[in-house]
Amino acid sequence: MKKIKILVTNDDGISAPGIRFLIDVMKEFGDITVMAPNKPQSGTSHSITFADPLRIKTIAETKHYKEYSCNGTPVDCIKLGENVAMSEKPDLIVSGVNHGSNASINVVYSGTMAAVIEACIDGVPAIGFSLDNYNETANLEASRPFIRTIVKGVIEKGIQKGICLNVNIPDVDKIKGIKVCRQGKASWQEGFDSRINPRGEHYHWLTGSFVVEEEGEGSDLKALKDGYVSLVPIHIDLTAYQAMADFKYLEE
Amino acid sequence: MKKIKILVTNDDGISAPGIRFLIDVMKEFGDITVMAPNKPQSGTSHSITFADPLRIKTIAETKHYKEYSCNGTPVDCIKLGENVAMSEKPDLIVSGVNHGSNASINVVYSGTMAAVIEACIDGVPAIGFSLDNYNETANLEASRPFIRTIVKGVIEKGIQKGICLNVNIPDVDKIKGIKVCRQGKASWQEGFDSRINPRGEHYHWLTGSFVVEEEGEGSDLKALKDGYVSLVPIHIDLTAYQAMADFKYLEE
Numbered sequence: 001m002k003k004i005k006i007l008v009t010n011d012d013g014i015s016a017p018g019i020r021f022l023i024d025v026m027k028e029f030g031d032i033t034v035m036a037p038n039k040p041q042s043g044t045s046h047s048i049t050f051a052d053p054l055r056i057k058t059i060a061e062t063k064h065y066k067e068y069s070c071n072g073t074p075v076d077c078i079k080l081g082e083n084v085a086m087s088e089k090p091d092l093i094v095s096g097v098n099h100g101s102n103a104s105i106n107v108v109y110s111g112t113m114a115a116v117i118e119a120c121i122d123g124v125p126a127i128g129f130s131l132d133n134y135n136e137t138a139n140l141e142a143s144r145p146f147i148r149t150i151v152k153g154v155i156e157k158g159i160q161k162g163i164c165l166n167v168n169i170p171d172v173d174k175i176k177g178i179k180v181c182r183q184g185k186a187s188w189q190e191g192f193d194s195r196i197n198p199r200g201e202h203y204h205w206l207t208g209s210f211v212v213e214e215e216g217e218g219s220d221l222k223a224l225k226d227g228y229v230s231l232v233p234i235h236i237d238l239t240a241y242q243a244m245a246d247f248k249y250l251e252e
Numbered sequence: 253m254k255k256i257k258i259l260v261t262n263d264d265g266i267s268a269p270g271i272r273f274l275i276d277v278m279k280e281f282g283d284i285t286v287m288a289p290n291k292p293q294s295g296t297s298h299s300i301t302f303a304d305p306l307r308i309k310t311i312a313e314t315k316h317y318k319e320y321s322c323n324g325t326p327v328d329c330i331k332l333g334e335n336v337a338m339s340e341k342p343d344l345i346v347s348g349v350n351h352g353s354n355a356s357i358n359v360v361y362s363g364t365m366a367a368v369i370e371a372c373i374d375g376v377p378a379i380g381f382s383l384d385n386y387n388e389t390a391n392l393e394a395s396r397p398f399i400r401t402i403v404k405g406v407i408e409k410g411i412q413k414g415i416c417l418n419v420n421i422p423d424v425d426k427i428k429g430i431k432v433c434r435q436g437k438a439s440w441q442e443g444f445d446s447r448i449n450p451r452g453e454h455y456h457w458l459t460g461s462f463v464v465e466e467e468g469e470g471s472d473l474k475a476l477k478d479g480y481v482s483l484v485p486i487h488i489d490l491t492a493y494q495a496m497a498d499f500k501y502l503e504e
Contacts, residue, residue: 040303043299043300043301043302044297044299045296045297045298045299045300045327045366046297046298046360046361047295047296047297047299048295048297048361048458049295049458050295050457050458051292053447053455053456053457054444054455054456054457054458055453055454055455055456056454056456075297076458079442079444079458080444080456083442083443083444084444084446084456105373105488107490108298108369108373108488108490109298109300114297117360121357121360121439121440122439149502150502153499153501153502157498157501159498160495160498162492163492163495163498165499166490177503178502178503179503180496180499180500180502180503182489182491182493182496183489183490183491185489187373187374188373190331190335191335192306192331192332192335192336194336195305201307202307202308203305203306203307204305204306204307204308204332204336205302205305205306206300206301206302206306206328206331231499231502232490232491233491233492233495233496233498233499234490234491234492235490235491235492235495236357236360237434237435237437238359238360238418238435238484238486238487238490239434239435239484239485239486239487240414240415240485240486240487241434243412243415243485243487244432244434244485246409246411246412246415246485247405247417247432247483247485248432249405249409250401250402250405250430250432250483251429251430251431251432
């Protein structure tokens with residue numbers, strides 16, 4: 001297989017075990033440039049930084065491996081990686097391995113997947129990997145052959161324009177295989193833990209629990225539950241074509 | 253028409269002319285609760301705040317009108333509005349009027365539309381309004397009858413679950429009508445203005461220009477260009493169903 005130019009990022013920050021593992025897996029496929037946030041950026045979604053300047057710290061610069069951190073979000077990392085750190089557009093962008101599932105509705109909140117969507121907007125094939133366990137000490141090793149299979153497949157067969165991949169890995173020692181899935185239905189049932197500080201002022205901590213609405217056959221939630229890697233093709237055209245006719249009455 | 257409970261937010265902040273105008277338009281439809289960021293939050297997309305506490309400032313509290321600001325993002329505003337400020341779930345959520353277009357790919361970066369998508373995840377009918385002009389002194393008044401028509405329609409006919417509306421308003425004195433559209437294709441061609449500070453350190457300002465790839469018949473970009481309000485139904489299921497078959501080979 002031809003060696004390619006790969007940009008690696010994440011949203012848990014440059015020192016998270018997930019990205020260290022992903023860098024290690026990716027090395028066999030080509031030249032690596034890492035551009036990752038210098039601190040955790042979970043839940044930043046598709047945020048971009050334009051009111052403050054961005055700063056880059058060089059960690060390693062060798063012929064086949066370059067590593068940088070920055071004070072930006074995952075989407076900023078894609079922009080800085082493509083435009084400042086790399087001299088040519090990457091052939092592939094990978095993001096993760098995220099500590100925590102980005103299956104189902106989590107894709108909307110995820111910084112890991114925002115980086116992937118940004119790459120997709122730029123026309124670069126992109127894959128986000130997430131492990132269904134928030135604990136940074138969770139076992140990543142079981143996912144290695146599956147990440148390799150997916151990356152190898154994407155390098156060989158490509159991804160059509162406007163599509164990127166949301167890959168979630170079950171937290172089991174023996175993964176059963178890969179399933180191509182649709183997004184399951186769920187939401188975060190938020191609550192607030194409201195408190196009063198010593199000066200008598202109210203403040204609120206966001207809390208929440210993940211409420212599954214539908215995890216039937218074919219959904220990413222079902223695949224993960226059954227011990228399979230879920231792979232959901234995601235598109236950047238958010239138009240609900242099937243609902244357009246519902247609003248035609250407003251055109252009169 | 254029955255009076256309803258409405259939650260109003262935006263991403264330009266509580267004092268932006270756009271939200272003041274939208275509040276004024278919405279008053280005839282029911283009881284209003286405003287929960288908006290205390291400072292501009294453009295480009296924050298679907299960010300949520302969980303590592304820091306949220307604080308609410310009460311601005312007005314009367315029987316039919318309540319107004320609050322907070323230190324959160326637009327998505328935080330929806331969560332705080334629904335769960336802390338209001339005693340019942342709202343019947344409708346409106347966001348905007350944003351200063352600047354959220355047509356085409358802007359929907360992905362937009363805090364205005366993130367609030368709408370968050371409401372949609374929560375099962376509340378939601379509409380985002382944006383004016384195709386970044387200047388806060390731009391004329392909002394021409395949009396009033398069209399916002400009224402859309403809100404009235406949604407109150408009477410509803411929106412199916414999982415769908416929300418991205419409405420963009422052309423910056424013209426005489427708007428021609430409303431068109432139900434699909435998302436046009438465009439991207440931000442980013443650049444960085446890289447500088448060196450007095451201490452010899454490099455820093456980078458994000459810049460960018462909007463590059464239209466496709467604004468053909470039926471797209472929101474075309475409607476705006478022609479002087480029509482564009483209305484795009486947006487869904488929260490990001491699965492690219494038509495692309496699922498492309499990746500079946502990875503299941504082997």
